[in-house]
Amino acid sequence: MARVILRLAPWISLLALAAAWELFARSGAVTPFMLPRLSVVLERIGADAASGELWQNLGMTLYRSLLGFLISVVLGVSLGFAVTQNRFARWLLDPLVSAGFPMPKIAFLPIITLWLGFHDLSKISMVVFDAVFPVVTATIAATGGVERHLLWSARNLGARPRELLREVVFPAALPQIMTGLQVALPIALIVCIVAEMKMGGIGLGGAMITASRFADSPGVFAGIVEIAVAGYGLVKLMALARRRLLAWHPEALAPATV
């Protein structure tokens, strides 16, 4: 019996949280402004969905963050490979990447708006600037850490040196690169939302900041729920993609014999 309860625990806590929210909001301990009822928030989400506003904002945010994410993946993996294969690239990029990593790159947003304006381009650029770092770092670690016996075996079996990159290094590095991507995706979403909040306009971030300016409390909370669901969905999709691509990885497989 205890085991069944533990299995259902995630759902129980989610429901408990929802119930607690609703009851606490109804109790009068806080004003509807501070904490609107869950039912009111859900109603608002429904209304936005019906009017199309939700899809517009969500679509815009997803478009910007995912496009930025894809660009940073291509850019990051290429740069990462370049660093491990090319002496000059390593000399130039290594300090830039390691110095840039802990910097709050969002501070550069005003500079990017100065140069690129207030439209999608600057938002996407900001996303790329931020998300490329974990991808590069992961790629460098992954491709630099390929077991040399794997490379030697391939050469021993007749592979030519230029085939090694595609046939051995890349598949061997893929798990760690994927981990880097899984770190970069939430970053892309966060940065995109902050950029939208700063610049306003269409998008989940813009909608939320507008709501807060108009003291539209249900609107603000609706935005939080929407973003939370979007973020959760994207992370789950990434995990699914990882399982598919890395079907051969020990973490995914059960042993064939004892």
Place this chain on the structure above:
Amino acid sequence: MKYLPILLCALLWEAIVQFGLVSRDLLPSLSDVLSATWKLAREGDLWTNGAASLYRGGAGLALAIIVGAVLGILMAWWRAVDAFVGPLVEALYPMPKSALIPVTVLWLGFGDGSKILLIFLGCMLPVTLAAYNGARSCEQALVWSARSLGASRLRVLWDVVLPSALPELVNGVRTALALTFVLLVSSELIVARAGLGYLIGFLGEGGVYDAMFAVVLVVAFLGFFADRLYQRATRRVLAWRE
């Protein structure tokens, strides 16, 4: 000289502006930026805003570390807490913490309180997860050895589990430190009346670009140095790890 390329980039920057390759309106020269930094420091704007930011960041992070570490270890120690709180943590992890900016403003306005709350809520998650994983990874054999040597359950928590969790926790705090800077700057850029992020926006709107660039770089390097200092300070804790 590991950071030589950065120095060369700086020289390149100065060169391309001085030679007129890029308009001074878009890219102030490095020398302009440096003198603007000096001016801001001299006139005090840098310090007053810097102090405000530092206070908010420090308070929020400290709260996040204390509450997060305790929560994480409790979750690892008691399965019931883990089973119920764990899924919530997992569900909230992918949520962009910056989404909380409007709500903290709604509750606490444009001042320090909203920033501290934001940083507390945002940074608690990585700390909790790190404490949890660190405590979980404590080998059962270590716990049993301690118990057989006479330690009570509570003492084991303090003597064995906490030190085992420390390396992982240290890494989690490092992540939280970087996140603190991000959330601080983000919220100050959008909804503040003081602080370094606010200063950047203010200078930008006023068209004083050399000073704006100056503060951006100051903030960026603050984040960098904070991370390096943190690594230095925690080296001893991580030393015993293989």
Place this chain on the structure above:
Amino acid sequence: MNKFIFDSGEGTVKQIVVDGVSHTYRPPRGREVLALEDVSLEIAPREFVALLGPSGCGKSTLLYLIGGFLPVEKGAIRIEGQPVAAPGPDRGIVFQHFALFPWKTVRANVRYGLEKMGLAREEQERRAQAQIEMVGLKGFEESYPSQLSGGMKQRAALARTLAVDPRMLLMDEPFGALDAQTRGLMQSELLAIWQRRPTTVLFVTHDVQEAVLLAQRVVVMSARPGRIKATVETRLDRSDPHIYRSPAFAEKVDEIWNLVRDEAIKSQ
């Protein structure tokens, strides 16, 4: 032939000639290490030779030089008269930790060398399947390496190397990562395979018993920097299933262990 006492005879062309080879490791950080010093060795076709020595004596290094994975800086190595230039399928290598491609199935791993040879697809499949069955992995063709036990992984690695029909086998402590029981089984299997299809084998190990059991000639190396200390012919009848208990075996092990003991102590 029942008795495997190797008789190279006069005038047999040596397949592997190592002439005055030295090798220094130069790590990017830290001091240089002289791994091998003036090593000379000759190996005839179809000989089974063991390279025996304590940890760090450079025996693996010598193997890697012959395999073409490390450049020969001092001295010369000739394979069938030609200097070693690069790795190639004529010198098949088997590593201690298997080095199977984890993202490929057993079948795909074994086919890899055959693909590189440019064979037709059906021929690749046929040869791969034959090899997989020969090492006893029938039924596991579609498994991934992470699903296999240590012994099975090593069989797969062996199948992969043998599939390209190398003229010699370079084995780098291939059974070192296996538990004692599996190791014993693999040793018998290796001997059986070698008996069916005699190839030159250069077998690196630190286990005296293993060396005496498998090899016709045991080359004993000194502690670092590695030099050849002695060469001992084992002269044992390997068709005897109870070879382990024979007095001849014990004597040989004793003789060689005495040669190795001092070196082992030096390398502690």
